[in-house]
Amino acid sequence: MKYIxxxxxxxxxxxxxxxxxxxxxxxxxxxENLEDIRKKRSEIVxxxxxxxxxxxxxxxxxxxxxxxxxxxxxxxxxxxxxxFNHFLxxxxxxxxxxxxxxxxxxxxxxxxxxVTEGQKVIKGQTxxxxxxxxxxxxxxxxxxxxxxxKTTFERQERLWNQKIGSEIQYLQAKSNxxxxxxxxxxxxxxIGKTIVRAPFTGTIDDIxxxxxxxxxxxxxxxxxxxxxxxxxxxxxxPERYISxxxxxxxxxxxxxxxxxxxxxxxxxxxxxxxxxxxxxxxEIGVPNKDRSIKPNLTAKVKINDYTNEVALLIPQSxxxxxxxxxxxxxxxxxxxxxxEGVAERVIIETGKTQGDVIEVLSGIxxxxxxxxxxxxxxxxxxxxKVLDYKTE
Numbered sequence: 014m015k016y017i018x019x020x021x022x023x024x025x026x027x028x029x030x031x032x033x034x035x036x037x038x039x040x041x042x043x044x045e046n047l048e049d050i051r052k053k054r055s056e057i058v059x060x061x062x063x064x065x066x067x068x069x070x071x072x073x074x075x076x077x078x079x080x081x082x083x084x085x086x087x088x089x090x091x092x093x094x095x096x097f098n099h100f101l102x103x104x105x106x107x108x109x110x111x112x113x114x115x116x117x118x119x120x121x122x123x124x125x126x127x128v129t130e131g132q133k134v135i136k137g138q139t140x141x142x143x144x145x146x147x148x149x150x151x152x153x154x155x156x157x158x159x160x161x162x163k164t165t166f167e168r169q170e171r172l173w174n175q176k177i178g179s180e181i182q183y184l185q186a187k188s189n190x191x192x193x194x195x196x197x198x199x200x201x202x203x204i205g206k207t208i209v210r211a212p213f214t215g216t217i218d219d220i221x222x223x224x225x226x227x228x229x230x231x232x233x234x235x236x237x238x239x240x241x242x243x244x245x246x247x248x249x250x251p252e253r254y255i256s257x258x259x260x261x262x263x264x265x266x267x268x269x270x271x272x273x274x275x276x277x278x279x280x281x282x283x284x285x286x287x288x289x290x291x292x293x294x295x296e297i298g299v300p301n302k303d304r305s306i307k308p309n310l311t312a313k314v315k316i317n318d319y320t321n322e323v324a325l326l327i328p329q330s331x332x333x334x335x336x337x338x339x340x341x342x343x344x345x346x347x348x349x350x351x352x353e354g355v356a357e358r359v360i361i362e363t364g365k366t367q368g369d370v371i372e373v374l375s376g377i378x379x380x381x382x383x384x385x386x387x388x389x390x391x392x393x394x395x396x397x398k399v400l401d402y403k404t405e
Contacts, residue, residue, distance in 0.1 A: 087387035097324030100315035105248030111240030118206040141209040159193035166190035215240035249292035257318035
């Protein structure tokens, strides 16, 4: 605007003067009088200098009154202390301590399976029976012999207490009775192994061996029993976090397949560093009331490894770096009522990042007004104008 105004003013002055003086100049030239021509030239030069001085005055006043001068427009935000939680992103698998394939302790024919797949059972409940191969008859005979040995021992004991008979007869009767009793107990223990019982309360997930099959002790898989109440996520954590990831740390858990999120805590952090991958094991307990979480399910976990109660956070996008490798941002100082201020470059030291924000450890303070939009286009010491600035 000021340039257009100035050009118009010059044109008007020159035009008005030109029209008036052009004839006079021509008339003077026609006189061919050297003195008059020099005098006329001096008059015109004087007027030219006068016009230049007037233009300077007009330009100076325009600069003062012009509110549309070019000043960089920016947006700012105020740095405020807030709680900053940093999370370590990892992936883990769901496990349970109560997920067991049951093997028989006795070899023989699987004569009876008392449960079905999906059936809930309690600890100690009978699940299946293996043929004992005639051990029940052996037990009956052993019990008869044990009863006879007991009767003989009791009679011999009464006589010995009355000082009748020899000590050797008493000891032989006692030894025979104890041997027969032990034989009975051993047979009972063997027969007990033919009964398959639930090791814990849970659900029969799979019947692996059908009734009537021949099974081998410690070799044949009979069935799988699972308890989904005590579920946990196991993950490997890099060793550099061993002092940050500890028991009771907060964890954000996500199951992508289930579309399910929850909060949990670290229930156990391992003390052993795996020399192969330099990690340690962490267990995260997860509630499973609806039993939707299954063993070996993949989970995404975010473990809280760092917390700052009075952190100053800024967007990473506004940070620049100088030739010395120092990071810097711009703040606004000396802001006036009209929203104009001075941009100042500030060297900062940063800490941990989370998403799009980064923690500032030094360089700014609580309440600093930081340039956001336009941060990469301003210069140090430049006058800037804050958009949407409102006076109270």
